[in-house]
Amino acid sequence: MAISSDGGATPLEKEAQYLYQQLFASLPSEMVVQDYVRAHSEIAALANPPVTQMRTLDVIVERGLDANGIEPFLRSGQSRHLLGKKMLLLAYLAQCSAARETQAPARNPWWVLLEMSACVTAGAYSLARGYYQKWRYGLL
Amino acid sequence: MAYFDYVIVGSGPAGVAAARRLAAHNLCIVDVGQTAETQFPYQTMGDALAAADTRALLGNHWEMLGNLMGETMAHSKLRAPCIAYVAKGEPAFISGGQGTSPISVAGSYAAGGLSNAWGGQLVRYRPADLALAGDWPIEVGALDPHYVDLEAHIGISGENDDMSEFFGHVNALQPPAPLVPAAQRLLANYRRRQSRSSMDLRLGYSRLGLLTQAHRGHEPHRLGQTEFFTTEQEGFYTARRTLRELRSQSGVTYLGGCRLLAYQESDEHVELVMQESSGVLQRITARHLLLACGTLHTARLVLLNRNEQGRQLPFIEHPPTLFPLFMPSMFGTPLPQKSFPVQLAATLAASDSREMISIYYPGAMLRADLAADMPLSYKASLRLLPKMLGGLLVGQVWQTARAHAGNTLTLVDDGSIRINFCHREHFNKLPHLLSEFRRIGAFSLSRLATTSPPGWGFHYAGCLPMRASPQAYETHVDGRLWDSRRVRVVDASVLPSLPAKNLSLTMMANAARIAEETLRCGY
Numbered sequence: 001m002a003i004s005s006d007g008g009a010t011p012l013e014k015e016a017q018y019l020y021q022q023l024f025a026s027l028p029s030e031m032v033v034q035d036y037v038r039a040h041s042e043i044a045a046l047a048n049p050p051v052t053q054m055r056t057l058d059v060i061v062e063r064g065l066d067a068n069g070i071e072p073f074l075r076s077g078q079s080r081h082l083l084g085k086k087m088l089l090l091a092y093l094a095q096c097s098a099a100r101e102t103q104a105p106a107r108n109p110w111w112v113l114l115e116m117s118a119c120v121t122a123g124a125y126s127l128a129r130g131y132y133q134k135w136r137y138g139l140l
Numbered sequence: 141m142a143y144f145d146y147v148i149v150g151s152g153p154a155g156v157a158a159a160r161r162l163a164a165h166n167l168c169i170v171d172v173g174q175t176a177e178t179q180f181p182y183q184t185m186g187d188a189l190a191a192a193d194t195r196a197l198l199g200n201h202w203e204m205l206g207n208l209m210g211e212t213m214a215h216s217k218l219r220a221p222c223i224a225y226v227a228k229g230e231p232a233f234i235s236g237g238q239g240t241s242p243i244s245v246a247g248s249y250a251a252g253g254l255s256n257a258w259g260g261q262l263v264r265y266r267p268a269d270l271a272l273a274g275d276w277p278i279e280v281g282a283l284d285p286h287y288v289d290l291e292a293h294i295g296i297s298g299e300n301d302d303m304s305e306f307f308g309h310v311n312a313l314q315p316p317a318p319l320v321p322a323a324q325r326l327l328a329n330y331r332r333r334q335s336r337s338s339m340d341l342r343l344g345y346s347r348l349g350l351l352t353q354a355h356r357g358h359e360p361h362r363l364g365q366t367e368f369f370t371t372e373q374e375g376f377y378t379a380r381r382t383l384r385e386l387r388s389q390s391g392v393t394y395l396g397g398c399r400l401l402a403y404q405e406s407d408e409h410v411e412l413v414m415q416e417s418s419g420v421l422q423r424i425t426a427r428h429l430l431l432a433c434g435t436l437h438t439a440r441l442v443l444l445n446r447n448e449q450g451r452q453l454p455f456i457e458h459p460p461t462l463f464p465l466f467m468p469s470m471f472g473t474p475l476p477q478k479s480f481p482v483q484l485a486a487t488l489a490a491s492d493s494r495e496m497i498s499i500y501y502p503g504a505m506l507r508a509d510l511a512a513d514m515p516l517s518y519k520a521s522l523r524l525l526p527k528m529l530g531g532l533l534v535g536q537v538w539q540t541a542r543a544h545a546g547n548t549l550t551l552v553d554d555g556s557i558r559i560n561f562c563h564r565e566h567f568n569k570l571p572h573l574l575s576e577f578r579r580i581g582a583f584s585l586s587r588l589a590t591t592s593p594p595g596w597g598f599h600y601a602g603c604l605p606m607r608a609s610p611q612a613y614e615t616h617v618d619g620r621l622w623d624s625r626r627v628r629v630v631d632a633s634v635l636p637s638l639p640a641k642n643l644s645l646t647m648m649a650n651a652a653r654i655a656e657e658t659l660r661c662g663y
Contacts, residue, residue, distance in 0.1 A: 023519050035194055043202050068519040080208055087518045088208045091508035098192040107472030112527045116471070123520035130517075 012037050015061050020090050022067040032093045039089055046085065053082035056139040063137070068123075069130020070139060144168040144393065146658065147412060147426035149400045149441075152253020154631035155432030156382035157290060157648035161655035163392050168424065169383070170414060172249035173396035176371060180222045184364035185504055186477055196221075197369065197506070208512060215596055216509055217257045218246055222370045226256040232436045232557035234595040236564075237546075245559065245595035247436035251396070252380030254434060254598055255644070256371040259482050260349040261498060262296055262645040264308040269639035272494060273540050276636055277608040277617050278653075286649035294377045295355035296347050302334070303344035306487050306494070314352045316345040317363060320501045322470045322531050323483035329580035341576035346485035346498065349377030363478035365504035398422065402445055403429055403627065410626045428626050428658050430619070432651060435633045436549075436557055439603035442613070442621065442629075443551040453613055455549040455559050456602030458541035458638050461567045462534060463574070463589035465499070465582040470531030479503055483533065488576070491569060495640040498536045503529060513590070533582065537567050541601075541638040549603055561594035599643055604629050605636035618661070619654035625663070630654045 009017065016036040020028040028036075040046045049057075056074070060067050060083065067083060074081035080088070107115075133139070145166040148155050151173060159169055181196060182188040188196050198204040199221030206219045218227045229247025248254045264287050270276040287308075297314040298307075319327065330343040351360045361375030371378065387394045397417040404411045410429040414422045431438045439453055484499040502510055511521035546563035570586050577584065606615045610622040619628035630651035632643060 023522065031192070031194075039202060039205075043205065068517040072517050084518070085208045088508050088512055089205065091511055091518060091522055092198060092205060092506060093194065095507050096189065096192065096194045096197040098189055107527070109469055109471045109473075109531070112472035113468060116524055116527060119520055119523050120516075123517055126517060126519070 010037075012040055015057070015086070016090065018061045018064075019067055019087055020094070023087060023090055024094060028090070028094070029097060031097050032090070035093050035097065036090065039093075046082075046089075049082045052140045056081075057083055057086070059137050059139060065133045065137070066126055066129045069126035069128070070134050071130070072127060073131055073134050074139070141411075142168075142393075142424045143409075143426070144424065145427045146430065147410075147424065147428070148430045148432055148630075149412075150253060150432035150434060150437070150631065151251050151379060151383045152248065152432060152434055152631065153255045153379045153644060153648045154651035155253070155430075156379045156386060157286075157651040158430055158432060158630045158655035159386050159392070160293070160382065161652050161659065162430075163386055163389050165659065166391065168393040168395060168426070169386065170395045170398050170400055170412070170424075171251060171383075172399050173251040174225050174228065174249045175251055176222045176225050178222055179372065180366060180370035182366070183362060184477070185366050185369065186364075188369070199224075204506070207509070215246070215257065215598060216505065217368055220369050222372075223257055223368075226250045226254060226371065229434070229437060230440055230556065232440075232559065234559040234561055236594050237560070237562040242558070243593065243595060245436070245600075246598050247440075247557070248434055249399070250371075251383055252371075252378045255378040256380065257598070258378070258644060259498070259642075260376055261346050261482055261485070261642040262291070262294060262349045262377070263347045263485075263496070263642050264310075265639055265641060265646045266306070266308055269494060269641060272492070273637040273639040274542065275605065277606055282653055283646060283649040286652040287645060290645060290648050290652065293356075293382070294349045295351050295358070297350050297352045298347040299345040301344035302342045303346075303485055303487070306342060306496070307347055307485075310347065313347075314355065317348065317350055317352055317361070317480045318478070319483055320476045320479050320503065321473050322467050322533055323499065323501060325467060325470055326465075326499075326533065326580060326582055327484060333580050339576060339579065340488050340490045340572070341486060341580070342489050343484055343486045343580075346482050348480070348482055350480060351375040351377075361480070363480055365477075365479055367481055368504050368506075395422075395424075400433070400441060405429075405624060405626055407625075426626075428628065428661075430655065430658065431627065431629045432631045434631055435600035435603055438629055438631055438633045439549055440551055440555075440557050442604065444555070449551050449553050451613070452548040452550050453603040454543040454605065455547045455561065455600070456541045456543055456635070456638055457547070457561065457594055457597065457600055458539050458640070459564065459592045459594050459597050461537040461539070461570065461589055461591050463537075463570065463584050463586075465533040465535055465577055465584050466528070467531040467533070467582050469581060471528055473530035475503055475526075475529055486535075488569060488573060493540055493569075493640055495540075495567070495569070496538045496642065497573070498538070498642075500534045500536060502532065502534050515588075535573075535577075535584075537570075537573075538640050538642065539565050539567055540640040541565075543602055543605065543637065559595070564591070564594065567591075599632075599638065601632040601635040601638055601643065601647075604633040606634040607636070618657035628654055628658060
């Protein structure tokens with residue numbers, strides 16, 4: 001069951017909803033949100049994040065910025081940015097909670113290539129927007 | 141004090157291979173013997189996903205997320221909650237040169253050692269492999285009878301196909317495991333192309349310790365895609381299988397939960413001091429001691445026993461180069477419910493360095509694991525993956541590795557191991573390899589290839605290399621430490637170089653060879 005994005009949610013739940021929507025264009029299930037919150041209390045890297053990275057995340061959620069477009073520009077070397085960690089956490093939770101389909105139905109390869117092209121085009125647009133937003137809001 | 145003719149320390153692949161040779165001769169196996177604290181409760185990955193069992197898949201303590209939370213681990217397999225115990229040995233860290241932070245590498249205290257996390261490719265070295273790698277004081281002929289014996293013991297699946305010249309012809313191979321559609325298509329394309337015009341690429345089935353038929357009372361593998369979640373896999377060979385058999389034999393004593401702290405050699409025997417898990421010290425005496433603790437632990441033990449903190453030993457590893465292979469004609473095909481990660485093996489026939497290329501299907505990994513390494517936004521990666529996975533394979537190149545002054549292992553004052561791994565060979569044949577794959581419908585780009593970090597592949601070797609005339613911290617051809625009569629090393633520490641192939645079967649065959657030499661030594 002997907003949870004609503006009403007005002008009763010805690011900041012962490014709102015963050016989960018926002019990032020999940022950014023990733024999958026749908027609301028997360030209650031279970032995903034619960035696990036997301038639990039992970040934040042049990043994983044040190046999430047419970048005590050660097051202040052600047054936390055601020056970046058707050059700005060993205062508060063202003064409704066394009067997390068998918070911004071995140072690749074925050075990657076550097078081996079260590080992941082807090083935003084990337086949280087998005088990947090949601091990706092793990094989405095698959096493991098069976099919230100997302102795990103089997104791709106059989107499709108014509110040409111149709112798949114077309115879909116992939118559309119996905120890459122949308123991704124390129126998102127990256128351009130993310131690059132601008134990262135600069136515009138001074139995200140680190 | 142208990143007395144044994146032979147004591148083997150460690151129950152990994154080398155330890156059990158040596159133990160099989162000594163089992164009828166008053167043998168004791170000393171082993172920490174750790175096992176998984178929790179079990180993966182599903183037969184297939186699909187069952188776990190369908191049950192939405194987040195804790196089983198990601199771990200009660202989120203162990204599976206170690207990669208994104210900053211805890212660097214050697215290999216994605218070693219993060220899984222039911223597998224992580226395999227790499228909980230003595231602290232050891234590796235760094236790849238100046239400016240790189242050291243990462244933890246895997247030494248194992250598990251029953252069965254690092255074989256609990258291996259890929260199961262069990263291939264022979266050929267004479268040309270040893271000649272190319274260099275430094276080997278023995279011929280492949282000395283290993284051949286042990287290869288044959290171990291293959292019969294383990295049960296190897298594969299096919300005597302175009303890769304036979306590379307792997308050697310093996311009698312009584314079990315049929316290969318079914319391929320995923322993309323690998324089927326790749327192999328069919330290769331065979332069609334090869335029949336029309338000669339290619340430099342050789343492609344065929346790998347040799348796997350994976351049962352596709354019942355073998356010596358063991359059931360075939362279920363192909364349930366659980367390799368990244370559990371070490372408990374009926375039909376997939378690990379050293380634990382042999383260890384179980386050895387423990388049921390009379391004449392073999394198994395001292396589990398014991399860690400070897402020190403040993404003292406005299407003219408007549410070797411005295412061992414061990415610590416039980418309760419902390420109690422125990423002493424036993426052996427006529428011969430065989431160290432099979434794994435390269436990191438064996439090197440540590442030998443250095444510690446001689447109080448040689450700070451001494452540098454050679455360290456050999458061949459961290460593989462990984463590259464994706466895209467088969468657009470297979471995009472969108474239904475994903476198989478059953479598969480095994482290792483699909484095919486390849487090599488370049490005209491290459492002067494005979495690299496082994498393993499070809500994997502990554503369907504048993506969680507999507508986020510794959511998305512994390514893709515050069516796209518996570519959203520794009522997660523959308524593309526389900527569509528691409530049917531036409532996605534991953535190639536892994538093993539290169540020859542030799543001792544180099546820049547790659548050393550040291551015991552530091554706190555008792556941990558530090559490895560500097562500053563030198564590694566670049567795989568400069570990748571463009572040619574990719575052009576060969578292109579001819580059979582699999583596409584990639586050199587820039588998509590990644591070189592795994594040192595330590596990632598956990599093929600460690602060469603700290604105490606065997607020599608015809610060993611110097612300090614080298615070993616004799618019969619496994620004895622340079623200045624010893626009764627202490628031998630049988631694990632990969634003694635391999636003087638690593639040919640560009642999986643080392644596992646050779647490590648076992650060499651351990652069996654040394655065990656036979658020990659039986660024959662006459663004292």
